[in-house]
Amino acid sequence: MAKPKRHCGRTQLIPSPPAIVIVVEDPKDSVRGAITTVSRNISRREMYCALEIARRESRYNKDSYNPRSGARGVYQLLHGQKNWTLNKQIQMAVKYMKHRYGTWCQALKFHNLHGWW
Secondary structure, three states, X not given: OOEXXXXXXXXXXXXXXXXXXXXXXXXHHHHXXXXXXXXXXXXXXXXXXXXXXXXXXXXXXXXXXXXXXXXXXXXXXXXXOOOOOHHHHHHHHHHHHHHHOOOHHHHHHHHHHHOOO
């Protein structure tokens, strides 16, 4: 919006500088979107469980790294690769979850008991 300014008895309109908009995507939303992409028909309950594990493991940080174990990514996978995209991390986590627990909520139950999954 232009601001009026008096100059030599006349009013001039001085344009305002353009607004700078910085969009910061919530990492939780990114993880939710990737889970939805990989697991098309996931229930709300299963989504809650999947997101809760991601929150506990990495706080939704796709670049998370544990130097003690070598675990990487949103779900702290031991075989995770540094160059994996978020979707690849989710694909591998889903594969692991299905093989070991069957469902995200079963994985969360295990996590509740042991502190890891």
